[in-house]
Amino acid sequence: MTVRVAVAGASGYAGGELLRLLASHPGVEIGAVTAHTSAGRPLGSVQPHLPELADRVLLDTSAAALRGHDVVFLALPHGQSAALAAELEPGTLVVDCGADFRLRDPAAWERFYGSPHAGTWPYGLPELPGAREELKGATRIAVPGCYPTAVTLALFPAYTARLVEPEAVVVAASGTSGAGRSLKPHLLGAEVMNSMSPYGVGGGHRHTPELVQNLSRAAGERVTVSFTPTLAPMPRGILATCSARLGPDVPATEAEDAVRAAYESAYADEPFVRLLPPGRWPATAAVLGSNTAQVQLAVDPDARRLICVSAIDNLTKGTAGGAVQSMNIALGLPERLGLPTNGVAP
Numbered sequence: 001m002t003v004r005v006a007v008a009g010a011s012g013y014a015g016g017e018l019l020r021l022l023a024s025h026p027g028v029e030i031g032a033v034t035a036h037t038s039a040g041r042p043l044g045s046v047q048p049h050l051p052e053l054a055d056r057v058l059l060d061t062s063a064a065a066l067r068g069h070d071v072v073f074l075a076l077p078h079g080q081s082a083a084l085a086a087e088l089e090p091g092t093l094v095v096d097c098g099a100d101f102r103l104r105d106p107a108a109w110e111r112f113y114g115s116p117h118a119g120t121w122p123y124g125l126p127e128l129p130g131a132r133e134e135l136k137g138a139t140r141i142a143v144p145g146c147y148p149t150a151v152t153l154a155l156f157p158a159y160t161a162r163l164v165e166p167e168a169v170v171v172a173a174s175g176t177s178g179a180g181r182s183l184k185p186h187l188l189g190a191e192v193m194n195s196m197s198p199y200g201v202g203g204g205h206r207h208t209p210e211l212v213q214n215l216s217r218a219a220g221e222r223v224t225v226s227f228t229p230t231l232a233p234m235p236r237g238i239l240a241t242c243s244a245r246l247g248p249d250v251p252a253t254e255a256e257d258a259v260r261a262a263y264e265s266a267y268a269d270e271p272f273v274r275l276l277p278p279g280r281w282p283a284t285a286a287v288l289g290s291n292t293a294q295v296q297l298a299v300d301p302d303a304r305r306l307i308c309v310s311a312i313d314n315l316t317k318g319t320a321g322g323a324v325q326s327m328n329i330a331l332g333l334p335e336r337l338g339l340p341t342n343g344v345a346p
């Protein structure tokens with residue numbers, strides 16, 4: 001079976017990573033590639049890392065350009081997906097890398113995104129309990145945000161195993177590609193190359209409600225999350241350092257074994273999550289260009305806190321790889337098809 005796919009937003013970072021993966025996917029043929037201000041240009045002039053597709057011309061993003069494909073990936077700014085998706089055939093698999101359909105709670109959407117809620121689609125984080133069942137046969141998929149992918153994979157097994165209290169503190173560093181490709185002064189090389197700084201401090205980041213949604217789903221009760229993102233001087237990667245208080249019935253001296261057993265069980269058959277051997281810690285360089293998430297944990301017995309750290313490539317497992325993994329599941333293809341587990345560095 002060969003599926004014909006289109007990529008909207010092909011001139012952006014997420015679109016460029018989608019095309020890198022799709023170009024090597026044995027079950028896929030690449031159809032329309034579309035853009036906004038770059039429409040009319042050859043793809044090679046904006047995505048020089050894709051020589052096989054260099055002569056493709058970017059079309060203007062429209063439903064007309066995207067119709068007639070089996071799968072349409074949307075890699076557009078927030079708020080641009082809903083109207084476009086509504087104009088595509090109901091049987092087409094639409095995979096949205098933006099935020100429009102991730103949240104279940106309309107009030108949370110309106111508070112953090114400041115616009116009417118478009119709806120909720122099956123959530124493309126296959127590792128989350130119950131997610132694969134929702135993704136099988138789906139025709140609409142909402143790809144998670146990059147921070148929520150990293151943080152949810154770091155923490156959810158501790159919640160499903162009821163080993164921690166329903167609160168989490170997260171500090172995560174992201175490479176600058178997480179902010180997209182459009183020109184922004186705070187992303188100039190001179191601003192970021194020898195500096196790290198937090199943003200969205202104090203609960204203001206729009207990924208907070210997505211983190212609450214995911215961890216609450218795992219815990220079966222509402223989990224509060226204090227989330228502080230940080231911009232790091234690297235192009236790609238997220239390192240998420242997450243902690244949660246041990247449950248009152250969990251003896252600190254036995255907690256690490258119990259938590260490790262829960263994570264080993266959760267991730268035993270997961271092709272794209274690697275729980276590292278004790279003593280080794282995740283690194284963004286080790287997952288560069290791969291769809292793998294590295295995870296490690298420790299218990300601080302004095303603070304009675306579990307600390308879990310994850311590393312992903314924000315553009316691969318954090319966006320395009322997660323999107324292709326979800327497409328594979330939705331279409332009944334082998335889940336690993338076209339997805340690298342090995343990184344490229346150093």
Ligand SMILES: NC(=O)C1=CN([C@@H]2O[C@H](COP(=O)(O)OP(=O)(O)OC[C@H]3O[C@@H](n4cnc5c(N)ncnc54)[C@H](OP(=O)(O)O)[C@@H]3O)[C@@H](O)[C@H]2O)C=CC1
Binds near residue numbers: 076098144179
């Ligand atoms: N970067 C990341 O790590 C992650 C990104 N995402 C999500 O993926 C989506 C794309 O992000 P990213 O690739 O980083 O962003 P970029 O800014 O790099 O790319 C945006 C793309 O959308 C196009 N575009 C811009 N404005 C419009 C518009 N008004 N109508 C239609 N198309 C438009 C651009 O076209 P042109 O350049 O031709 O103007 C470009 O192709 C976003 O929703 C983002 O939140 C999700 C997870 C992680």
Ligand SMILES: CC(=O)N[C@@H](CCC(=O)OP(=O)(O)O)C(=O)O
Binds near residue numbers: 229
């Ligand atoms: C470094 C940086 O700016 N990162 C982006 C997150 C990008 C991402 O995952 O997500 P969305 O799909 O929700 O935009 C931010 O903090 O807004």
